[in-house]
Amino acid sequence: MEHTNNVSNEQPISSGARTNAKRSRSRSESPEDLGQPSKTTLHHLNGPETNAEIYGASHFGQWGEYMQRKRAKLQIQNTSLESTSDEKNDIFRGISIYSYLSKKSLVFAFQFPIIHARVILSVYHRTHIITCSLTPAKIREFKHMKVVRPEWLVESAAAGTLLPWTDYIFHPGGRAEPSQGSPVGQTTLKSISRSTPPPSPQVQVNRNEMEDPVSRSKSPPSPLYTTDPATYEDAARVPGYALGRSNEMAERVMADPQWRAAHTSIAPDFIEGYYKNSRLHHLSMWKAELRNLVMEAQERAEREEFGNSQDKDGPVVREKAGAQSTSTTDVSMGSAELILRSPTKNKGKHKAVNDERVIMHCDFDCFFVSAGLTTRPQLRSKPVVVCHSQGNQGGASSTSEIASSSYEARSFGIKNGMSLRQARQLCPSVVTIPYEFERYKDLSLQFYTILMRYADDLQAVSVDEALVDVSRSVESRRAEAPISVDDHALALAQTIREEVKAATGCNVSIGIAENIQLARIATRKAKPAGLFHLKRDDVQRVLDPLGIDDLHGFGHSTREKAKEKLGTANLGELAKKSKGQLCEALGKGTGETLYKAIRGIDDRKLESDKPRRSVSCDINIKYGVRFENNEQTETFIYQMAEEVARRMHNISFLGHGICETFNKQIALSSIHGQATSDSKDIGDHAWKLLLSFNFDPKELRGIGIQIQKLEKAGTVESTAQARLPFQPVLRHKTPDHKVESMEIPTEHPQIVVQPPSQEMVLLQENSTVNAEEASAHDIPPFSQVDRDVFDALPESIRKELENEYERRSKSPVPDNPPPVPAERRPRIPVKGTTTDPPVWGTMWWALGGKISSDD
DNA sequence: ATCCTCCCCTAC
DNA sequence: TAAGGTAGGGGAGGAT
Ligand SMILES: Nc1ccn([C@H]2C[C@H](O)[C@@H](COP(=O)(O)OP(=O)(O)OP(=O)(O)O)O2)c(=O)n1
Ligand SMILES: [Mg+2]
Numbered sequence: 001m002e003h004t005n006n007v008s009n010e011q012p013i014s015s016g017a018r019t020n021a022k023r024s025r026s027r028s029e030s031p032e033d034l035g036q037p038s039k040t041t042l043h044h045l046n047g048p049e050t051n052a053e054i055y056g057a058s059h060f061g062q063w064g065e066y067m068q069r070k071r072a073k074l075q076i077q078n079t080s081l082e083s084t085s086d087e088k089n090d091i092f093r094g095i096s097i098y099s100y101l102s103k104k105s106l107v108f109a110f111q112f113p114i115i116h117a118r119v120i121l122s123v124y125h126r127t128h129i130i131t132c133s134l135t136p137a138k139i140r141e142f143k144h145m146k147v148v149r150p151e152w153l154v155e156s157a158a159a160g161t162l163l164p165w166t167d168y169i170f171h172p173g174g175r176a177e178p179s180q181g182s183p184v185g186q187t188t189l190k191s192i193s194r195s196t197p198p199p200s201p202q203v204q205v206n207r208n209e210m211e212d213p214v215s216r217s218k219s220p221p222s223p224l225y226t227t228d229p230a231t232y233e234d235a236a237r238v239p240g241y242a243l244g245r246s247n248e249m250a251e252r253v254m255a256d257p258q259w260r261a262a263h264t265s266i267a268p269d270f271i272e273g274y275y276k277n278s279r280l281h282h283l284s285m286w287k288a289e290l291r292n293l294v295m296e297a298q299e300r301a302e303r304e305e306f307g308n309s310q311d312k313d314g315p316v317v318r319e320k321a322g323a324q325s326t327s328t329t330d331v332s333m334g335s336a337e338l339i340l341r342s343p344t345k346n347k348g349k350h351k352a353v354n355d356e357r358v359i360m361h362c363d364f365d366c367f368f369v370s371a372g373l374t375t376r377p378q379l380r381s382k383p384v385v386v387c388h389s390q391g392n393q394g395g396a397s398s399t400s401e402i403a404s405s406s407y408e409a410r411s412f413g414i415k416n417g418m419s420l421r422q423a424r425q426l427c428p429s430v431v432t433i434p435y436e437f438e439r440y441k442d443l444s445l446q447f448y449t450i451l452m453r454y455a456d457d458l459q460a461v462s463v464d465e466a467l468v469d470v471s472r473s474v475e476s477r478r479a480e481a482p483i484s485v486d487d488h489a490l491a492l493a494q495t496i497r498e499e500v501k502a503a504t505g506c507n508v509s510i511g512i513a514e515n516i517q518l519a520r521i522a523t524r525k526a527k528p529a530g531l532f533h534l535k536r537d538d539v540q541r542v543l544d545p546l547g548i549d550d551l552h553g554f555g556h557s558t559r560e561k562a563k564e565k566l567g568t569a570n571l572g573e574l575a576k577k578s579k580g581q582l583c584e585a586l587g588k589g590t591g592e593t594l595y596k597a598i599r600g601i602d603d604r605k606l607e608s609d610k611p612r613r614s615v616s617c618d619i620n621i622k623y624g625v626r627f628e629n630n631e632q633t634e635t636f637i638y639q640m641a642e643e644v645a646r647r648m649h650n651i652s653f654l655g656h657g658i659c660e661t662f663n664k665q666i667a668l669s670s671i672h673g674q675a676t677s678d679s680k681d682i683g684d685h686a687w688k689l690l691l692s693f694n695f696d697p698k699e700l701r702g703i704g705i706q707i708q709k710l711e712k713a714g715t716v717e718s719t720a721q722a723r724l725p726f727q728p729v730l731r732h733k734t735p736d737h738k739v740e741s742m743e744i745p746t747e748h749p750q751i752v753v754q755p756p757s758q759e760m761v762l763l764q765e766n767s768t769v770n771a772e773e774a775s776a777h778d779i780p781p782f783s784q785v786d787r788d789v790f791d792a793l794p795e796s797i798r799k800e801l802e803n804e805y806e807r808r809s810k811s812p813v814p815d816n817p818p819p820v821p822a823e824r825r826p827r828i829p830v831k832g833t834t835t836d837p838p839v840w841g842t843m844w845w846a847l848g849g850k851i852s853s854d855d
Numbered sequence: 856a857t858c859c860t861c862c863c864c865t866a867c
Numbered sequence: 868t869a870a871g872g873t874a875g876g877g878g879a880g881g882a883t
Contacts, residue, residue, distance in 0.1 A: 463867080
């Protein structure tokens, strides 16, 4: 529990009515589905931008324009949008504008005379951002671009000439808003129209640059037109996190092209190898697998209870029928089967509401280290850490991260999550041992097997950690032996501890309390190798000296916020604050959770049967992704698609600054406009998207794909989290593997993309894609085209569209058939549950960042 | 009021 | 060399 981040894993308070996956984007036909602020591009067509470079060779851009135009029409029902084909009002010639305004503001903008110039909604090219409100993330995104306030347009139009944009530079009011996602600067239109005098330009910019954005991208990063919140420094501030200066050896080695060719993402099996060595990937996989196992066990228990068959003495864990222990290096839990002994799932039914629960939080002590020490007894009582770097690798400067540290090591100040370099500074004699993922898996299954024996309900938290509701077990023990034991919960916990120790050779610690939060606190006191029953009378005494970040779900950032807004991070002090104060400082839900937590209250139920709601695979690459050309990029994309969904971002370990990450979302549909789990479909879409952005592959530092709003197709028996939806191969290969279900994206998932801001090109914002009507990868069937909107398109675009339709009418494009309109699209037949949110996808990539000298 | 989108935050 | 993945809670503020 000493790792850097925090105590525990579980989230506070589930959010009741929410039906959508968190990161999902929903589809809607309404023009308001732009999200907010709505992003719409006004492109003045007359300029030289009307060339192929801008619109690319792809029809995506055209379609995007079509959609935006249509939406614009819908939004401004009463405003004529007909294009004026002449040259009056041409003061905006050559200017492409990316509007980042709320809907209201947008309408406002449309009412201006400039709108009567030909307004083209360009997807791929912009010269200016227009906005009056930006979130911190957008500030980062736009920081190399010309960001102006709407008055620039308004007043230019009024003046009949293009005023210098530098007089209208947008800059967020004051410092960056610390609170997440909250816009910085003005929010309302009122403040716009009220003619605030334009602030004097912060930066002088050569007027010529406006006409030649491309050349700009070659010059050193342009000065910021917005205040830079320097957000990445926040990451570096997180205590103990293994950010650091560059690893010199790594830098040297990266400079060698041969080495890079062999070891970076260029290698065809890069992703697989990366995952194989990623402890965090394993943790995530295991967690999902364990949750599934528990869920299956519960369903089985309920079924058996109903059928009245209770073979109380059968094995609690067994190999699934036909499960071949593939090899000795099977790190997956897929072939195991847990059995829940007591078939009682407290489903909140008439289950004595007032009964005090008994919750146990069971957690291995320094799990990875303990596991490693089972075969290295000679290292017991030494400062031992688990990390990749072994022996003297990396020397004194190894950036290898420590996954787990023994308690002896912790006495030197070493913590989980630190870099080996930091650890060596604290304790030069620290001993490193390697990862043994398969062993962790085996031990974990033993651990869970034992827990299941006593659990009324069980929530898998992690490979080494579980929350167990033992209320009834304790109750019945008390009934059987009322007097001989004074704390039946503690006695049961001791039994569990001993059983786990006997089965695994490792120590678990167990915290016991009446709710989850307190049980976790109790575990802190129990460690190492101990038990602690936190009883009601002791709660305040135990809680008061703690800091807010000692509570699960409250971390570094919340602590800083509390210190700033409430003057203290100490629970005893915070207890004096009113609920209103806490809510004001931290938000309503968080404030209330905290208010209760401080008082030892936590109403959350164990989460043992919630199905997964999204799938994504992330890779953070330190130095792995370095493409030389598009071919390599393509290869990688398809690898990723095969692997499923994945996202990447980049925080460089090599000491060259942080890359910027972007994400965009677009509709993804299979060839036939249907849901798909096919890796080729996903790869195709992702690759096209990426291609359309036309950036330098050398700048690429990460790519990601993620799919959300999953809909179950088939049984509920899904397992392997990352692989499930996208590796149908798995099912065929290992029929015993029990992956007969697939989660299939319904209709068109979305993929999100975003361009390098360095290129001064801003791509279509995800939300501008009307997914209900278009896949964003293709144009709609001709019959679906809104004639008015179509006619309003500039001639060049219209021509291209016409050509395309013409072409298709002659020879259908097998590659790219127009998707069936949504309302006619056959729904994917879904067996099992009826949760029907559509699936969406998000694609990420990261650009920039330097790497040693060659970058 | 409630939903949705785009974020941020947390945890192992 | 080292392999910083991943799912979900929750807040702000616009749309409905
Ligand atoms: N930053 C981290 C934190 C944890 N882990 C892995 C290794 C840990 O052994 C395992 C369990 O995490 P715990 O938080 O339970 O930490 P430990 O079990 O190592 O120590 P303890 O539980 O005794 O505090 O997860 C990791 O790889 N990286
Ligand atoms: Mg542990």
